Amino acid sequence: VNADCRAPLPIEQLVDYAAGELSEADETTLEEHLFACEPCARALERVMRLGAGIGRCVREGRIATPATDDLVRHLSAAGARIREYRLAPGDTVPCTAAPDDTFVAVRLAVPIPEVTSLSMDVDFHDLATGAREAQHTEDVPIDRTSGEVVMLFPGELIRTYPRSRWTMHMTPAEGSAALGPYVLDHLPWNIDS
Ligand SMILES: [Zn+2]
Numbered sequence: 001v002n003a004d005c006r007a008p009l010p011i012e013q014l015v016d017y018a019a020g021e022l023s024e025a026d027e028t029t030l031e032e033h034l035f036a037c038e039p040c041a042r043a044l045e046r047v048m049r050l051g052a053g054i055g056r057c058v059r060e061g062r063i064a065t066p067a068t069d070d071l072v073r074h075l076s077a078a079g080a081r082i083r084e085y086r087l088a089p090g091d092t093v094p095c096t097a098a099p100d101d102t103f104v105a106v107r108l109a110v111p112i113p114e115v116t117s118l119s120m121d122v123d124f125h126d127l128a129t130g131a132r133e134a135q136h137t138e139d140v141p142i143d144r145t146s147g148e149v150v151m152l153f154p155g156e157l158i159r160t161y162p163r164s165r166w167t168m169h170m171t172p173a174e175g176s177a178a179l180g181p182y183v184l185d186h187l188p189w190n191i192d193s
Contacts, residue, residue, distance in 0.1 A: 046078040067152040092183040097158035
């Protein structure tokens with residue numbers, strides 16, 4: 001058994017394997033690697049412990065996947081490459097996804113301790129075509145340990161986005177004023193601007 005791995009199995013493959021969604025041939029190849037490779041076997045164990053939540057994150061290209069600080073740490077420990085952006089209300093942050101980023105984590109600070117749930121409004125503005133799209137989500141959970149709303153996006157999804165601006169506001173269920181804007185200024189990887 002190898003103590004080091006020169007070609008770690010991508011977390012996407014481990015997730016598909018854990019969910020029983022690999023073809024038989026791919027499964028055999030992967031198992032051959034796992035039996036001979038201690039780091040990858042350990043990564044698989046961690047992926048198994050994360051359970052269904054992570055599989056959903058990897059496979060579904062949803063606009064906002066509520067996550068937790070804990071999930072982000074576990075994914076990172078399991079070998080996922082995570083690009084993280086932290087925003088406080090009023091911040092504008094440039095963002096992108098590199099070719100090998102497994103996830104992009106967006107962390108929006110909620111500087112009001114008593115808030116337990118929020119609704120979120122996202123205004124998507126395609127800066128190339130001028131197209132706009134608004135999205136409203138109810139009951140966005142807050143990670144109380146970090147005081148943030150944590151969203152996890154598959155890198156694969158983020159890499160499909162054009163040059164665009166994402167303007168987000170969050171309104172506490174408790175009735176305080178909306179927080180924001182939180183602005184992500186998205187630039188596709190490798191585009192000269
Ligand atoms: Zn390996």
